Amino acid sequence: MSLTQPRAAARRLVRPILRAAVGAIAAGAITLGALGASPALAQAGKVLRFIPEADLRSLDPIWTTAYITRNHGYMVYDVLFAVDEKFHVQPQMVDKTDVSADKLTYTFTLRDGLKFHDGAPVRSADCIASIERWAKRDVFGQKLAEMTDAWSAVNDKTFRLKLKKPFPYVLDALAKPSSNVPFIMPERLAKTDAFQQVTEAIGSGPFKFVKEQWVPGSKVVYVKNPDYVPRKEAPSWGSGGKVVKVDRVEWIYIPDAATAAAALNNGEVDWWQQLPPDLIPVVSKNKDIEVRNTDPLGSIGLIRFNHLQPPFNNQKLRQAVMAAVNQQDFALAIAGDPKNGHACASYFTCGTPLANTVGSEALSGKRDLERAKQLVKDSGYKGEKAIVLSATDQPIVHSQALITVEMLRKIGVNAELAASDWGTLLNRRAVKEGTDKGGWSIFFTWFVGPDMVNPALNSPLRGAGEKSWFGWPSDAKMEELRDAWFAAPTAAEQKKAAEEMQRRAFETVPYIPTAQFIIPTAFRKNLTGVINGPIVFMWSVEKK
Amino acid sequence: MLWYVVRRLLATIPVVGLVALFVFSLLYLSPGDPAVVIAGDYASEADIARIRAGLGLDQPYLVRFGRWLGALAHGDLGVSIFTGLPVSTLIAQRIEPTVALTVCTLVVSVAFAVPLGVLAAARAGGWIDRAVMSVSVLGFSLPVFVLAYLLVGLFSVQLEWLPVQGYRNLAEGFGPFLKHLVLPSAALGIVYMALIARITRASMLDVLAQDYVRTAHAKGLSTPAVLTGHALKNAAVPIATIIGIGIALLIGGVVVTETVFAIPGIGRLTVDAILRRDYPIIQGVTLLFSGVYVLVNLLVDLSYTLFDPRIRY
Numbered sequence: 001m002s003l004t005q006p007r008a009a010a011r012r013l014v015r016p017i018l019r020a021a022v023g024a025i026a027a028g029a030i031t032l033g034a035l036g037a038s039p040a041l042a043q044a045g046k047v048l049r050f051i052p053e054a055d056l057r058s059l060d061p062i063w064t065t066a067y068i069t070r071n072h073g074y075m076v077y078d079v080l081f082a083v084d085e086k087f088h089v090q091p092q093m094v095d096k097t098d099v100s101a102d103k104l105t106y107t108f109t110l111r112d113g114l115k116f117h118d119g120a121p122v123r124s125a126d127c128i129a130s131i132e133r134w135a136k137r138d139v140f141g142q143k144l145a146e147m148t149d150a151w152s153a154v155n156d157k158t159f160r161l162k163l164k165k166p167f168p169y170v171l172d173a174l175a176k177p178s179s180n181v182p183f184i185m186p187e188r189l190a191k192t193d194a195f196q197q198v199t200e201a202i203g204s205g206p207f208k209f210v211k212e213q214w215v216p217g218s219k220v221v222y223v224k225n226p227d228y229v230p231r232k233e234a235p236s237w238g239s240g241g242k243v244v245k246v247d248r249v250e251w252i253y254i255p256d257a258a259t260a261a262a263a264l265n266n267g268e269v270d271w272w273q274q275l276p277p278d279l280i281p282v283v284s285k286n287k288d289i290e291v292r293n294t295d296p297l298g299s300i301g302l303i304r305f306n307h308l309q310p311p312f313n314n315q316k317l318r319q320a321v322m323a324a325v326n327q328q329d330f331a332l333a334i335a336g337d338p339k340n341g342h343a344c345a346s347y348f349t350c351g352t353p354l355a356n357t358v359g360s361e362a363l364s365g366k367r368d369l370e371r372a373k374q375l376v377k378d379s380g381y382k383g384e385k386a387i388v389l390s391a392t393d394q395p396i397v398h399s400q401a402l403i404t405v406e407m408l409r410k411i412g413v414n415a416e417l418a419a420s421d422w423g424t425l426l427n428r429r430a431v432k433e434g435t436d437k438g439g440w441s442i443f444f445t446w447f448v449g450p451d452m453v454n455p456a457l458n459s460p461l462r463g464a465g466e467k468s469w470f471g472w473p474s475d476a477k478m479e480e481l482r483d484a485w486f487a488a489p490t491a492a493e494q495k496k497a498a499e500e501m502q503r504r505a506f507e508t509v510p511y512i513p514t515a516q517f518i519i520p521t522a523f524r525k526n527l528t529g530v531i532n533g534p535i536v537f538m539w540s541v542e543k544k
Numbered sequence: 545m546l547w548y549v550v551r552r553l554l555a556t557i558p559v560v561g562l563v564a565l566f567v568f569s570l571l572y573l574s575p576g577d578p579a580v581v582i583a584g585d586y587a588s589e590a591d592i593a594r595i596r597a598g599l600g601l602d603q604p605y606l607v608r609f610g611r612w613l614g615a616l617a618h619g620d621l622g623v624s625i626f627t628g629l630p631v632s633t634l635i636a637q638r639i640e641p642t643v644a645l646t647v648c649t650l651v652v653s654v655a656f657a658v659p660l661g662v663l664a665a666a667r668a669g670g671w672i673d674r675a676v677m678s679v680s681v682l683g684f685s686l687p688v689f690v691l692a693y694l695l696v697g698l699f700s701v702q703l704e705w706l707p708v709q710g711y712r713n714l715a716e717g718f719g720p721f722l723k724h725l726v727l728p729s730a731a732l733g734i735v736y737m738a739l740i741a742r743i744t745r746a747s748m749l750d751v752l753a754q755d756y757v758r759t760a761h762a763k764g765l766s767t768p769a770v771l772t773g774h775a776l777k778n779a780a781v782p783i784a785t786i787i788g789i790g791i792a793l794l795i796g797g798v799v800v801t802e803t804v805f806a807i808p809g810i811g812r813l814t815v816d817a818i819l820r821r822d823y824p825i826i827q828g829v830t831l832l833f834s835g836v837y838v839l840v841n842l843l844v845d846l847s848y849t850l851f852d853p854r855i856r857y
Contacts, residue, residue: 055816057626063595064582137591195594199628215637216627217816218808254709254806262696262708263806393819423821426580430589467588 046247048527048543049269051260052536055253056220059209060198062134065179067448071536074238075222075249076117077183077203080108080127081175082238083450085296085533087353089175090239092231093122093184093204103166104149110157113229116186117208124159128152129190131174131182136194138180140456143486144173168489169456176457177238177535178450206230206242206539207249220251222538235531235540242539245529249538264289264522270543271523273536276395277336283522291522293340297349297449297534301334301400301514304460306441307473309434311384311413318509319362320375324411326367331515333399344516347461347502349449353491354498359506363513372411386415386441389429391422400444400514429470443470449516450534455485455501460511473510545856549846556838563834564616567827568609576821577601578625599625612827621831622824624817631828634813641711642809644721645801646794648729649736654787657737661744661783662771668749676741683738688797692731692804699727709806724807732801736790743786747779754778780851788844792837 054068061073082092091097095111114122128151135141135148147167153159161170174182183205184190189198201209207222214220230241252269254260257276263269265286275283275291284291303325305312312318327343335341344350345364346357357364386408390401401417408415418440420428425443433439452458462468462482463475481504485497523530529540579596580587587595596602600611615622621631664676700708706727712720751757752775760770799811810829817825848855 057820058582058628065587193598195591195598197628215808216624216629216634217638217812218806252710252806255812256804256806258693259696259709259804259806262701266700266704266708268708268710421819423576423581423819427575427577430577430580430592469588 046543048246048249048271048538048541050249050251050538051254051263051269051272052220052251053274055217055255056214056251057216058197059201061183062137062180062194063197067179070179070181072201072209072220073181073183073203074205074535074537075207076201076205076209077185078114078205078242079175079181079183079238080131081171083175083177084236084239086236087453089171090233090236092239093127097171103168104163106161106163106170107154108159108161111229111231114204115227116204117202117225117227118186119227120186121156122184122204123156123187124153125156126187126190127184128159129187130184133185133190133192133194134180134182138176138182139459140169140173140176141180141182143456144170166489167486168494169486172454173456178448178457204228206244218253220253222249222251223247230539235537237531237533238535238537242537244539245542264524267524270527271521271530271541273521274519275522277334277340277519280337280520288525289522290525291520292530293518293520294530294532294536295449295518295521295534296532297351297453298341298516298518299396299446299448300344300349300452300516301330301396301444301446302460303400303404303512303514304443304445304471305473305509305511306439307471307510308432308466309439309441311381311386312441314379314381315508316379317376317381317413318512319507320372320379320381320411321408321413322362322506322509322512323375324367324369324372324407325363325512325514327363327513327515329403330400331517333403334396334515335517335519340520341515341517344513347452347458347505347513348454348498349452350516352449352453354454354495356495356499356502358499359503362506369410376412381413383414385435386413387418387435387439388415389425389440389443390417390419391425392419393421396446396517397422397425397444404442404444432466432472444514448534455482455498461501461505463508463510471511473508475504475508475510478504478508478510545849549842552838552842552845556835559838560831560834564613564827564831565609567830568612569605571821571823571826572605572608578821578823581820582626612824616831621828624825625822626820631824634825635810635828635832638808638810638813640713641802641807642795642798642811644711644714644725645728645732645798645807645809646791648725649733649794650787650791652729653733653736653740653790657740658744658776658783660737661741662748662776664741664745665748665752666767666771668745673745676745680738680742683734686734688731688735688800689804691734692727692801695727695731696804711805711807711809724805728801728805728807731804732794732797735797736794739790739793740783740786744779744783747782748775751775751779777851781848784844784847784851788840791840795833795836 052068052071056068056072058064058066058069059072061069079092080094081089084090093110093114094108096109098107110122116122132151135145144167147163147165149162149164151159151161176182183203185198186202189200189202192198201211206225206228208225210221210223224244224247228242228244230243233240235241254263257279260272261279261283264272264283280291283289305318307313327345331341331343332338343364345360346355348354388401388405391397405415405417428438428440429443431439435441455461459469463473463478465474466472478501481497481501485494485501488494488497526544527541528544529542531537531540577596579592579599579601583592583595600608612622623630624634660676664673667673696708699706706723710724712724714721757770757775760774798809799815802809802811813825814829817829
């Protein structure tokens with residue numbers, strides 16, 4: 001067609017197409033209307049839809065320490081003992097515990113009515129196999145195993161632990177609340193090598209896992225376990241009566257925070273486990289949503305040094321960095337709001353029994369960059385490059401890294417940021433060589449509060465050299481103090497031993513705690529019974 | 545023609561084989577270790593070594609590649625390191641959302657973009673042309689995720705007409721299936737629509753200047769008949785090519801769209817697997833993608849014979 005054709009010809013072509021387009025839009029609108037009302041209105045009554053903190057990738061809470069798998073564990077499995085909100089150990093599956101006069105023998109009797117999801121009763125053999133598998137992987141479990149002479153079954157409901165020497169933390173170990181939690185599995189599963197994954201999720205807990213409906217990366221489905229017999233006590237953290245008040249729980253993993261916020265606003269989901277700090281003001285505007293801090297302990301951020309390589313194999317330089325750290329800055333950067341983050345100048349989680357202020361002036365005293373600069377000079381630092389690892393896909397890690405790099409440069413340390421994804425960082429932090437051979441100087445992470453409450457759990461505090469956690473500090477005195485804590489028979493002596501460890505830590509600086517922070521949770525107000533605790537528990541929650 | 549198709553299909557085998565070798569080698573050489581991710585923050589080096597041995601990751605390159613190839617020859621794509629589920633099961637779970645999203649986007653894009661491109665060419669220099677080209681520029685310039693948020697804000701949060709996120713299988717009913725695809729397809733399709741509309745316009749302008757078009761008008765054919773029967777058919781080869789190339793764009797685009805709309809598709813499966821170094825999934829999905837690309841290219845090549853009788857295989 002010549003482009004100079006009369007306009008009438010073009011109109012003849014254009015009009016039917018425009019008519020078709022308008023018709024299609026109208027038909028689309030009608031179709032959408034016919035497809036039903038708002039999805040928000042289409043919710044079933046007893047289905048709890050929940051956005052978890054991460055995607056559930058593996059089902060075995062002993063094989064991996066991932067917190068999401070631990071949370072899955074609390075849905076499906078039960079525990080022998082659990083810690084309550086007063087940090088007291090309470091029996092859970094256990095009905096009765098007898099301790100011999102010499103404190104070398106513990107006899108446990110299971111309560112009635114405990115059944116696995118496959119219908120089999122929970123037996124002593126299941127408990128022993130589960131504890132033995134857990135003890136091969138968990139740091140506290142390993143200590144218990146070191147003290148153990150033998151586990152034996154008295155009968156199907158009663159089993160016995162015989163110790164080599166008195167160990168005051170037997171029940172604390174069995175009640176360990178965070179990864180790895182000593183969950184009880186059927187013996188046939190618990191006999192699996194602790195370094196091989198169990199791919200079934202058969203427990204005796206309050207929810208049953210529906211494996212056929214599990215879509216990794218998207219959805220996890222649990223249904224109420226009708227055979228579960230809850231304890232009579234009120235729920236308190238992981239202890240007490242686990243009464244399930246919904247028929248079905250769906251964990252819907254939504255990786256994009258803005259989408260998750262819209263889904264909660266819209267009522268497509270009922271509960272969002274971790275609300276990012278920048279979205280708190282947005283979500284809080286919805287009067288149908290409650291934003292709440294349910295976690296009394298929060299999490300602890302930390303700066304970890306490489307003690308094997310220069311420049312931070314120099315204790316004085318580590319002390320200089322500590323002199324420059326302002327915990328308030330880190331708290332604000334991580335939590336976004338002073339209400340959700342604060343300083344915690346203790347090597348044990350603030351708000352727990354062993355938290356103390358011994359030696360903490362080094363971190364809580366007046367911040368003075370000039371003094372820190374002088375300390376750097378006094379340390380004999382020769383300007384070696386400090387490689388600071390960061391993971392841009394982990395906001396808590398990355399915010400700490402950005403502050404630290406800036407701070408190091410201000411005090412005269414030649415810091416270089418090495419940003420990657422978290423998977424790459426995990427790999428690089430295992431490199432022990434120098435920074436010129438792919439090594440590192442500093443990395444960051446965070447632990448949930450329950451993981452730092454005592455010397456048995458606080459791995460970064462150890463000084464066992466190359467056997468220590470990444471960073472590998474060698475400190476024989478710290479190890480002695482740790483052993484003294486394990487041997488301390490009374491609470492007062494335990495506290496004193498922990499204080500001595502902290503005094504030592506502020507001197508040798510195995511790591512620097514940066515801040516204690518809380519990531520709030522958000523749920524629609526038609527949910528009631530949400531339990532306050534350091535871990536998300538889904539029993540007691542009712543949907544109106 | 546049949547022999548050509550058979551030859552092209554046979555040629556896919558070495559192509560996919562080379563892709564497999566390349567991907568396996570790349571993953572082997574790239575930094576990252578799933579054992580480290582699994583072991584978590586508290587693990588000792590001995591723990592990580594035992595997990596690595598349990599997964600067979602401590603074996604030499606050739607042993608691992610040989611094992612994988614042997615399993616592949618039996619149709620076994622392996623097992624996900626993290627979930628313990630077969631890769632084929634994971635792909636089967638994810639293929640429907642991605643295919644549905646891709647096809648829906650493709651159909652809607654072509655259905656709108658080709659007529660708009662033709663219109664723009666027919667009215668070159670006029671307001672329709674300017675409008676179509678302006679929308680095309682906007683489509684190219686607007687990132688998929690920004691458009692996605694805008695659409696969600698309007699149609700899901702404000703109007704509550706459509707769901708914010710998720711996917712429903714066809715088995716759950718056509719209504720829910722379609723409702724969950726409308727916004728992702730619109731967000732994903734805009735770039736694609738812009739691309740096809742521009743290529744269609746350019747190709748049509750070229751054809752409309754040819755002598756045979758003037759002849760068609762001279763012999764009394766109506767303008768729509770000339771445009772669709774003569775011009776569009778002759779302009780179709782580059783359009784078909786760009787549609788084929790666009791499928792590659794779409795597969796890249798679904799990663800973002802699936803993430804924003806929380807659609808459990810192949811794109812998200814791939815990204816998640818890369819982030820946690822789940823090698824069997826990465827290898828399986830890459831093989832799938834390479835096979836799809838080869839087949840799409842073949843279909844595009846074959847489509848040329850429909851539009852241009854001079855092309856013979």
